[in-house]
Amino acid sequence: MGRSRKGRDISGWLVVDKPAGLTSTAVVNKVRWALQAKKAGHAGTLDPEATGVLAVALGEATKTVPYITDALKAYRFTVRLGQATNTDDAEGEVIAQSATRPSDTQIKAALGHFIGDIMQVPPKFSAVKIDGQRAYKLARDGEDVELAARPLWVDELVLTDRPDPDHVELEMVCGKGGYVRSIARDLGEALGCYGHVRELRRIWSGPFEAEEGLTFEQIEALAHTPELDAHLRPTAHGLADLPELRATAEGAARLRNGNPGMVMAADVDYGEECWASFDGKPVAVGRYKAGELHPARVFNL
Template sequence: MARKRKGRDISGWLVVDKPAGMTSTSVVNKVRWAFNAKKAGHAGTLDPDATGVLAVALGEATKTVPYITDALKAYTFTVRLGQATNTDDAEGEVIAQSDLRPEDDEIKAALGQFVGDIMQVPPKFSAVKIDGQRAYKLARDGEDVELAARPLWVEELLMTDREDVDHVTLEMTCGKGGYVRSIARDLGQALGCHGHVRELRRIWSGPFDATDGLTIEQIDEMAKQPELDQYLRPIEEGLADLPEVKATPEGATRLRNGNAGMVIASDVDYGEECWASLDGQPVAVGTFKAGELHPSRVFVLPQE
């Protein structure tokens, strides 16, 4: 018999403004503890030294995590020119240097090659798996890590500031799986001067914005208090990129049992993925076919 997980049956999203020096997993554990929640997860890892939006899903909201992971995200980051490191950020060892410093116009001209559909090689110190092992573990053990290039959609990459001759600040909007450290490394190579990330902040992720995020200090202050619950955002915010259809009462009952159920849809095409609601509550995510939703994920909420 499976052990029953302890904690509250609470569901929703919490936007956290992650501080530097804390892992994404540590943030999730902190949020789970603060809410005394049974289940929690996050949508999109941030490096320990990165700050900004970490969207944490509680309970049934964890079923919508893939839709936030797949959504567009925006980052602002500072590149240190003239130095390459083995980790592609400021925490690593400097492995190459250059006295060359490109002009602003040269930097702006080089950014174009990193916009659109590009192929990107993840950093050697990353969580990408190689034969079942994390690349960063192999790299720390001194192994020569070779990672294959992966496709990435970059919607926008802009130069927003030039602090001094050694530093340039960029803002990037991209799709799933983007490594800012790789952009800094490859930009430095393209400019012939090397480069690595000095600072990195995720300013928004899908529907979630850093300006709405709670700090770890705020979470600690309100931990296990009723006032913390008011910052929990609805499950359906994780479904913002999917069209909504309305389930009939009978259809909702069928959907909750894992069967196709009748829904009312207006601007949804046959075979399109969407989500169904009843009385403002999410019921299921699935595929729309001939007036019915065929569920792939079903939400089981306490009030049901």
């Protein structure tokens, strides 16, 4: 028999404003320690040198992580023009340089090619798996990493500032799986001048915003106190992009046992993915069919 994990059965979301220099896993571990939680996970990895919103799910909220991972996210970043690096960011080695510096007009015109449905090749130094191994590990070992292009939805990509000829500041809203480093690399190539990410900040992710997040220092200061618990967002915040249905008392009981349960009539389509609530708490996520929700995930709240 396996050993049970120690900690509190605590559920909800803690929004963190991640500092530079830490991995996303390190942030999750700190939050789990500070809240003495049994279970924790995050919705969308940030590179170690990136800052901004990292939403950490506790307990039953971990069941809603896929919906935040799939949600739109916004990034503010600075691209260094004239240099390509092997990591596509400022942490890597410069592998190519150019004296060409495009005008603002040229940059704005090029950005249009990166909006909508695009195909994007992840950075060689990324967590993408190749034959079971992380690409960054293979790249560090000197292997020639070849990664396949992946589809990405880019909702918005705009030039917000040009502080000097070598740097441009951009904001991007995109869907799941987007690599800002790849945008910087490909933009540089499209402009004929090379480019890499100098600074990167995720300003919001689904319903969570960086400016509302706790700093690492605040988490450490409030660790193991009721004050930190007070910062938890409800588990249901992870379901913000799905329609909510109200379950009947009998329906909620059936849903909690993994069976289809009756929900109040709502303006949703047959087969649409929804979530059911009872007494203000999520009961299950599933598909709506003829007055019932057929559960795929059940919450124990």
